[in-house]
Amino acid sequence: MKTGTIKFFNVSKGYGFVKDDETGQEVFVHATGLIDQVRQDDKVTFEIAEGKKGLNAVNVKKV
Numbered sequence: 001m002k003t004g005t006i007k008f009f010n011v012s013k014g015y016g017f018v019k020d021d022e023t024g025q026e027v028f029v030h031a032t033g034l035i036d037q038v039r040q041d042d043k044v045t046f047e048i049a050e051g052k053k054g055l056n057a058v059n060v061k062k063v
Contacts, residue, residue, distance in 0.1 A: 001045045003063070006038045018046055018057045033058040 002020055004027075009016030014031035016038075027048065029038075033056055038044060046057040 001047060003043070003045055004057075006040055006042045006044060008040060009038055016040075018044060018060065027055050027057045028053075029057040029060055033060055035059055035061040038062060 002022065004018040004020045006029075007017045007019045007026060009029070016029050017026045018029050019026050027046075028051065029046070030051075033046075033049075036044075038060060043063040044060050045063055046060040049056050049058045
């Protein structure tokens with residue numbers, strides 16, 4: 001499991017970005033990849049999966 005911080009999440013559109021603590025890379029996250037509801041600046045754990053347009057954060061869970 002990777003750790004990171006929610007940099008942005010638009011609840012009405014159902015997507016946002018997680019910043020990976022290890023690499024500093026921002027990874028796309030869709031509402032379907034969430035386990036918990038998240039807001040900006042929440043600390044989370046997540047996994048990376050290949051999506052239609054690149055890497056996606058999945059199994060995103062608040063710490």
